[in-house]
Amino acid sequence: MPSSADTAATELPTTLAGRRCLVLGGAGFLGRALCRALVAAEAEVTAFGRQSAAPAGLADAARWLGGAFDDPDAVARAVAGQEIVFHLIGPRAPAESNRDPAEDARQSILPTLGLLEAARAAGVGRIVFASSGGTVYAPDAAMPATETAPTEPITAYGIAKLAIEKYLALYHRLHGLDFVALRIANAYGPGQLPGTAQGVVATLLDRALRGLPAEIWGDGSVVRDFVHVDDVTRAFVAAAGYRGPVTVMNAGSGAGRSIRSVAEDAARLAGGAPQIRYRAGRPADMPVSVLDSALMRRETGWTPQVDWDEGLADTARWLKSARGAG
Amino acid sequence: MPSSADTAATELPTTLAGRRCLVLGGAGFLGRALCRALVAAEAEVTAFGRQSAAPAGLADAARWLGGAFDDPDAVARAVAGQEIVFHLIGPRAPAESNRDPAEDARQSILPTLGLLEAARAAGVGRIVFASSGGTVYAPDAAMPATETAPTEPITAYGIAKLAIEKYLALYHRLHGLDFVALRIANAYGPGQLPGTAQGVVATLLDRALRGLPAEIWGDGSVVRDFVHVDDVTRAFVAAAGYRGPVTVMNAGSGAGRSIRSVAEDAARLAGGAPQIRYRAGRPADMPVSVLDSALMRRETGWTPQVDWDEGLADTARWLKSARGAG
Numbered sequence: 280m281p282s283s284a285d286t287a288a289t290e291l292p293t294t295l296a297g298r299r300c301l302v303l304g305g306a307g308f309l310g311r312a313l314c315r316a317l318v319a320a321e322a323e324v325t326a327f328g329r330q331s332a333a334p335a336g337l338a339d340a341a342r343w344l345g346g347a348f349d350d351p352d353a354v355a356r357a358v359a360g361q362e363i364v365f366h367l368i369g370p371r372a373p374a375e376s377n378r379d380p381a382e383d384a385r386q387s388i389l390p391t392l393g394l395l396e397a398a399r400a401a402g403v404g405r406i407v408f409a410s411s412g413g414t415v416y417a418p419d420a421a422m423p424a425t426e427t428a429p430t431e432p433i434t435a436y437g438i439a440k441l442a443i444e445k446y447l448a449l450y451h452r453l454h455g456l457d458f459v460a461l462r463i464a465n466a467y468g469p470g471q472l473p474g475t476a477q478g479v480v481a482t483l484l485d486r487a488l489r490g491l492p493a494e495i496w497g498d499g500s501v502v503r504d505f506v507h508v509d510d511v512t513r514a515f516v517a518a519a520g521y522r523g524p525v526t527v528m529n530a531g532s533g534a535g536r537s538i539r540s541v542a543e544d545a546a547r548l549a550g551g552a553p554q555i556r557y558r559a560g561r562p563a564d565m566p567v568s569v570l571d572s573a574l575m576r577r578e579t580g581w582t583p584q585v586d587w588d589e590g591l592a593d594t595a596r597w598l599k600s601a602r603g604a605g
Numbered sequence: 606m607p608s609s610a611d612t613a614a615t616e617l618p619t620t621l622a623g624r625r626c627l628v629l630g631g632a633g634f635l636g637r638a639l640c641r642a643l644v645a646a647e648a649e650v651t652a653f654g655r656q657s658a659a660p661a662g663l664a665d666a667a668r669w670l671g672g673a674f675d676d677p678d679a680v681a682r683a684v685a686g687q688e689i690v691f692h693l694i695g696p697r698a699p700a701e702s703n704r705d706p707a708e709d710a711r712q713s714i715l716p717t718l719g720l721l722e723a724a725r726a727a728g729v730g731r732i733v734f735a736s737s738g739g740t741v742y743a744p745d746a747a748m749p750a751t752e753t754a755p756t757e758p759i760t761a762y763g764i765a766k767l768a769i770e771k772y773l774a775l776y777h778r779l780h781g782l783d784f785v786a787l788r789i790a791n792a793y794g795p796g797q798l799p800g801t802a803q804g805v806v807a808t809l810l811d812r813a814l815r816g817l818p819a820e821i822w823g824d825g826s827v828v829r830d831f832v833h834v835d836d837v838t839r840a841f842v843a844a845a846g847y848r849g850p851v852t853v854m855n856a857g858s859g860a861g862r863s864i865r866s867v868a869e870d871a872a873r874l875a876g877g878a879p880q881i882r883y884r885a886g887r888p889a890d891m892p893v894s895v896l897d898s899a900l901m902r903r904e905t906g907w908t909p910q911v912d913w914d915e916g917l918a919d920t921a922r923w924l925k926s927a928r929g930a931g
Contacts, residue, residue, distance in 0.1 A: 377775070377779055380718050380721075380772060380775065380776075381715060381718035381719060381722065384710075384714055384715060384718060385715065388710055388714065388768075389707060389710060389711065389715075392706050392707035392710060393707060395706075396707065427755075429753075430756075431771070431774065432771060432775070433775065433778055434775070435772070435775060438768060438771040438772060438775060441768075441771070442714075442764060442767075442768040442771075445757070445758060445764045445767070445768075446706060446761070446764060448757065449703070449706065449758070449759065449760070449761060449764065450706075452759055453703055
């Protein structure tokens, strides 16, 4: 589908100008950043989330729809008239999901199936799904993992992400509902709150900036692929405009960093000596998770652009300004 | 775990003698056959299903528990004190599941997660899960499919079976709950009712025996792997006693037969000329599905024993006797 003919061309990628885009999970860390990027690309943006009002900074640019993801009427209202639906709603952090896999499935698989029914009824053009590169692959898969690596999740969160990818493929096959699933690495950057289960970079950096010791689960040897929020946002935009046949693609930095090295980098940036307290490891942890994103680069031209030191520095700036504002 | 010391040895495999076995779906085609085999192996058998009373022929040998699979209390009562749980409850036929994937997930994934919680709370030793060799693999996978073939189901039924395998692996990892998932081919044989969605052999044979033309979806070129119910039962028993590390295994005949050839064989057995009526094909059909069961043979010694012509003949005898009795 071409973009609307009556939309003026700009220096920004014009693919999304005038396109009606829905961001499910629009108040989350990635959702807010994506909404801003879509607005900058002159898309008509609707953001959906369980909050009754738009988060600060989003109110002017995007229409806000508050509702529950497991409420079929709310979801039907949200998808009505949309061309591209970005599905970023996830129930819990991976490790937490293992406490109650049934509840995780009820919060992720079932409402997503409701979304797929609503999207097909509404004639949505494409769903871009935030899958999880860090949880769908087998813990013993060769790293960096390509999309053909064995998928043996060790969390209920990862099983649900994988099942949703399969249901997307089913709806594509049965009903022509188009989709791209991005298996995203560990996102970090400005806007991510410290103290959350998935925000390990923000948490370590925040403590370092406060002069507090890092607290690390296990021995800190766990290796992750940290990708900057701006790169993730660009990956969503690239996936929305992609015209090829591939439906499942990794989006990561390709670099593996141990949690310990992140703590050390955070301390160095804060100007102090690294202090680390170790705690008993969580059983759900993959020892190493790094993504090979060559397929995404080949298919869409997307490639991560934010250098780690740069990304860490602008995250630190944001954390300081957010603290100042709070 | 060895079998109870106070159980007398017999000529039958003694592995299950005295063991407390629960068959979920005990009134179904495979469930009834499995209950009989377990009783013959001198196991203490409880059968569970939604029917309020045991099906004919099962009442004397196995304890019957009626209840809903999505009722946590009923499932908790059923698994209490059990050593081996055979999970044969599935919601619908593959093609039907695509009409309402959410309903399929609610009937399969969610109650199975309830079962896993109940089984871990009750200290069940092993779950043997009836997965589906005919629906989990990608339609373009190389056939006969091995267990490492890509898993890209084209039915909601297959997605749910695959997700359940992953949840079983998760419970094994998190809680030590032991399991074997058997990816079973298309089962046929005595006890399978004609006219059901999955009973294509029974249906074609029944019509041939009545002198009626076969009715086939598509052009009859669809190829399936038909495995006799006695072989499936032996596979369940082998999986229950298996001591090795493999958790997911195919169980099929290894022979591919087109639906058209099955109709021809059925007509020949009935003593008539094949008459076939063709109907518009169903989109959910895999063109070819045949299983490579070498892993199962290597790990457990199981191998299919019932010859096709023999199996077809005893299915015909059963259909005639069932009709006579009806």
